Amino acid sequence: MGQRTGELVGEVNSAHKFDTDALFRYCSVHVEGFPVSSSRFSVSQFGHGQSNPTYLLELQSDHLVKRYVMRKKPPGKLLQSAHAVEREFQVLHALGTHTLVPVPKVFCLCTDSSVIGTPFYIMEFLEGRIFVDPMLPGVAPDRRRALYHATANALASLHSADVDAIGLGGYGRRNNYCNRQVERWAKQYIASTGEGKSERNPKMLMLIDWLRQNIPSEDSSGSTAGLVHGDFRMDNLVFHPIEGKVRHNNGFELDITEGVPSLEEYLSDYCSAAGKQWPVASWKFYIAFSLFRGASILAGVHSRYIMGNASGGKRAQDAGEKANDLIQIAWSYIQRETVLSQNPPSVTRGKDYAYGIANDKKDEGLESGGRFVPNKKVKELRDKLIKFMEERVYPMEQEFSKLAQSSMRWTVHPQEEKLKEIAKKEGLWNLFIPLDSAARAREILFEGRSDDAIGTGFPNQLGAGLSNLEYGYLCEIMGRSVWAPQVFNCGAPDTGNMEVLLRYGNKEQLQEWLIPLLSGTIRSGFAMTEPQVASSDATNIECSIRREGDSYVINGKKWWTSGAMDPRCKLLILMGKTDFNAPIHKQQSMILVDINTPGVKILRPLTVFGFDDAPHGHAEVSFENVRVPAKNILLGEGRGFEIAQGRLGPGRLHHCMRLIGAAERGIQLMVQRSLQRKTFGKLIAQHGSFVSDLAKCRIELEKTRLLVFEAADQLDRFGNKKARGALAMAKVAAPNMAITVLDTAMQVHGAAGVSGDTVLAHLWATARTLRIADGPDEVHLGTIAKLELQRAKL
Numbered sequence: 001m002g003q004r005t006g007e008l009v010g011e012v013n014s015a016h017k018f019d020t021d022a023l024f025r026y027c028s029v030h031v032e033g034f035p036v037s038s039s040r041f042s043v044s045q046f047g048h049g050q051s052n053p054t055y056l057l058e059l060q061s062d063h064l065v066k067r068y069v070m071r072k073k074p075p076g077k078l079l080q081s082a083h084a085v086e087r088e089f090q091v092l093h094a095l096g097t098h099t100l101v102p103v104p105k106v107f108c109l110c111t112d113s114s115v116i117g118t119p120f121y122i123m124e125f126l127e128g129r130i131f132v133d134p135m136l137p138g139v140a141p142d143r144r145r146a147l148y149h150a151t152a153n154a155l156a157s158l159h160s161a162d163v164d165a166i167g168l169g170g171y172g173r174r175n176n177y178c179n180r181q182v183e184r185w186a187k188q189y190i191a192s193t194g195e196g197k198s199e200r201n202p203k204m205l206m207l208i209d210w211l212r213q214n215i216p217s218e219d220s221s222g223s224t225a226g227l228v229h230g231d232f233r234m235d236n237l238v239f240h241p242i243e244g245k246v247r248h249n250n251g252f253e254l255d256i257t258e259g260v261p262s263l264e265e266y267l268s269d270y271c272s273a274a275g276k277q278w279p280v281a282s283w284k285f286y287i288a289f290s291l292f293r294g295a296s297i298l299a300g301v302h303s304r305y306i307m308g309n310a311s312g313g314k315r316a317q318d319a320g321e322k323a324n325d326l327i328q329i330a331w332s333y334i335q336r337e338t339v340l341s342q343n344p345p346s347v348t349r350g351k352d353y354a355y356g357i358a359n360d361k362k363d364e365g366l367e368s369g370g371r372f373v374p375n376k377k378v379k380e381l382r383d384k385l386i387k388f389m390e391e392r393v394y395p396m397e398q399e400f401s402k403l404a405q406s407s408m409r410w411t412v413h414p415q416e417e418k419l420k421e422i423a424k425k426e427g428l429w430n431l432f433i434p435l436d437s438a439a440r441a442r443e444i445l446f447e448g449r450s451d452d453a454i455g456t457g458f459p460n461q462l463g464a465g466l467s468n469l470e471y472g473y474l475c476e477i478m479g480r481s482v483w484a485p486q487v488f489n490c491g492a493p494d495t496g497n498m499e500v501l502l503r504y505g506n507k508e509q510l511q512e513w514l515i516p517l518l519s520g521t522i523r524s525g526f527a528m529t530e531p532q533v534a535s536s537d538a539t540n541i542e543c544s545i546r547r548e549g550d551s552y553v554i555n556g557k558k559w560w561t562s563g564a565m566d567p568r569c570k571l572l573i574l575m576g577k578t579d580f581n582a583p584i585h586k587q588q589s590m591i592l593v594d595i596n597t598p599g600v601k602i603l604r605p606l607t608v609f610g611f612d613d614a615p616h617g618h619a620e621v622s623f624e625n626v627r628v629p630a631k632n633i634l635l636g637e638g639r640g641f642e643i644a645q646g647r648l649g650p651g652r653l654h655h656c657m658r659l660i661g662a663a664e665r666g667i668q669l670m671v672q673r674s675l676q677r678k679t680f681g682k683l684i685a686q687h688g689s690f691v692s693d694l695a696k697c698r699i700e701l702e703k704t705r706l707l708v709f710e711a712a713d714q715l716d717r718f719g720n721k722k723a724r725g726a727l728a729m730a731k732v733a734a735p736n737m738a739i740t741v742l743d744t745a746m747q748v749h750g751a752a753g754v755s756g757d758t759v760l761a762h763l764w765a766t767a768r769t770l771r772i773a774d775g776p777d778e779v780h781l782g783t784i785a786k787l788e789l790q791r792a793k794l
C-alpha cells in the first residue's frame, strides 16, 4: 500500500533547521499566490530520501490551507556537483513549460545562500501516494504490471524529450557521458571515504578500473544523448491519491493495472517505448555502472552521517554497509557469463494476451468463456512455459547453434540435458500426451493406478492430462524456438512415436521403449520415406519385412529419417511391407527396430537449405538383413496403414501449433527491428508499406491460429476421422502462413534476415519443409476437396 505524501513528514531534523521567518518573507515576494500573512506557518520535513532535504510548507489563512514544497541543499561542505538544486529547478521548469511530461510546477529558485543558508527552490505540493517498497505490497497484483509498464513508458518519454527544443541544449555535453560519470563518481567516492569518513573498499577501486575499460563504444559519439534522470525509481514517483496514477516524478501521469514484471519484460517495455535497441552488448556495463554509482552515493551519505549533516537517520547510518553490498553485487554481476538474453522476451505478458486465443489476461475473461479461451490450468502452464522460454531457452539459442555448427555438431549440448531435468521438475514435461492415450498407458502399465509405478522417479510422465486443444495453447509457445520442443520432451518425431506406442503398443513394448522415451533418456526416429519411390503415397513403400521363425528380417533403404543422427536415438519405428500380395492397404506393417541392430547403417545426414539440424539430423539409412524379434511388430501384420493414420492426425497437428509460435516470433522480431532501424529518415515502422505488411501478417496468423484450434477441438470431440477435413486445412494453412510471415520478417531485417545471426532463416527453412514433410499440400488439398464434393453429392 502506498503512503500518502502528506503523511511522510515529521519534525525538521536538527541538522536541517533554518530561519523559517526568512523563508516566509522571501516566498511572500517571489512565489505567485503565496500569502503575505498567515495565522499559522508550519514547516515539516519529508523523512524519505537522503539527497536534498525536502520540506512541506503549510500556511493557514482563515479556513484556507495552502501547501508548498521546498527543496534545498544540505548544510555544510558538499561534494562538487552533488545536491545541485539549481539544476533540478532548471530541468523541472523546462519540462513543465515545454513538454507534456507532468512535473510539479516550480515557482522560484533562490540562489542567495544568505536567505536560509543554502540555495533552495519552491514547487507545488501534490497530494498523492509514494510506494517505498518496489514490490508494491498491498497493491492488487493485477495493477502492478501496468504500474511498472507505465513507469517504463514515462522514463522513455523523458528520454525522448528534445533537449534543444526545450531550451536545455547547451545544458550539458552530449558525448562521453559514461566516461565522465565514472570519473565523477570515482572522485566522489575517494572524497567521501578514508580517514575519519566511511571506510574505503579496495574492491571499489577494482570496479572503477573495470568500468573504465568497458565503456560502451556508443558513449564517445553522443548518439544516445538525452535527459538522464539520475535517480529514477519507484519511490521517487508520486502516485495519484485515489486513481492509482502517477502524479509526478517528481511527477508523471500514468495508469496502473498488472503484476510486477521481470527485469527483461520491463526492459523490453522500455526499449519498445523509447525505440531503442535491445542492449545485449552493453547491459553488463550499465548495471555494473549503476551499482557503482549507487555505492558511491551511499558512501557519501554515510560520510555525511559520520560528520553529522545527513538527512535520513538510521538509513544514513547503514549506508556504508549498503555501499559495500552494492560493490560486492557489482563484482558478482560482472563475473556472470550471460546477463541478458540475446533477444527481448518473445512477447511481454500484457501484449501476449492481446490477440485471439491469448486473450486470457484477466480472470474475468476466463470466467466469461469464449470459444478458444484457455482455462485456468492451461493458463498457469502457459505462464510457466513462457517464463521458462524467456529465462532458459532463448538465452541458450546462440550457444546451441554454435555447437550445432562446430565439428562437435553431432553431440548434445550438456545444457540441453540440464534444461530437460528442470522442465521435468517444473511439470512442463510430456505435455503433448492426450488424456485418452495416457489413460490407456496407465491401464496397461500399472492397472489404472495413477502413481509413478513406472518407476522413473518423477511424476507427470504421462503429461498433464490435457486435451489436444489445451496442448495447442502450449505447443505454440514451444514452437517459437527450434531448440525448445525437445527440452520439454515434446519434439518431433518422438511425440508421434510415443503416441504410436501409447495407442498401439502392448505391455512389453511399452515397458521396453515407451518408458525411456517418456523419461527422455532415449530418442527415436520414424522410418517411412524411401528415396526411390514417391512416398507421399505410402502404398509405394518397398522396404520388406519378412517373417523368419521368431524374427522379422528387414531389407530396404529409407531417407529423411529425422532424429536418427542424434546420439541418443535408440529406436526406429519402421514402416515396410510384410505381404506384397495382400490388398493394397493391408500390405504394410510397422515394426520397432533397435538402431544398434546389425545391418542398420546410417549413410549420411541430409540438409534442408544447408541446415543439417544437428544434432538431431535427417538421415539416409539402409537396412540389410536386419533381424529383429517378432514381438517387435506393432499391432500385428498388415496394420501399418491404420497406425500411420492414427499417428499422422494429432502428431502432425503439433507441427501446425509450433508454426503458429514460429510466426509469432517472426512478428515479434520484425516489430522490434522496425522500431529500431531508420531508412530514408524514418523508422521502418513509419513506412506505409511496412505497416500494411505487418497488419496482413497479423491477420494471417490469427486466422490460422483459429483454424488450428478448430482442428484440435474437432480432434478432441469427434476423433481423427471426422476431424480430417479441419486437420487437412490446418496442415495447408499453417506452413504457408508461417512462410509468409517469416519471409516478411526476413525482409524487414534486410541482409541480417537471411543470415544465421537471427533465428528467422532457420525458422523459415523448417516451416518451408512442412509444406512437404507433413504430407505435401496437394495431398491435403485433395482431402479437403474430396470432402466438399462428397457433401455436394449427399
Ligand SMILES: Cc1cc2nc3c(=O)[nH]c(=O)nc-3n(C[C@H](O)[C@H](O)[C@H](O)COP(=O)(O)OP(=O)(O)OC[C@H]3O[C@@H](n4cnc5c(N)ncnc54)[C@H](O)[C@@H]3O)c2cc1C
Binding pocket: 493, 525, 526, 527, 528, 529, 530, 533, 534, 535, 536, 537, 559, 560, 561, 562, 563, 608, 618, 769, 772, 773, 774, 775, 776, 777, 778, 779, 782
Ligand atoms: C525436413 C524433413 C523431415 C522429414 N522427416 C521424415 C521422417 O522423420 N520420417 C519419414 O519417413 N519421412 C520424413 N520426411 C519425408 C516426408 O514425409 C516426405 O518427403 C513426404 O511424405 C513426401 O514424399 P516425397 O518426398 O517422396 O515426395 P513425392 O511423394 O515424390 O511427392 C512430390 C510432389 O508430388 C506432388 N504430389 C504428390 N501427391 C500429389 C497429389 N495427390 N496431387 C498433386 N500433386 C501431388 C507434390 O507436389 C509433392 O510435393 C521428411 C521430409 C523433410 C523435408
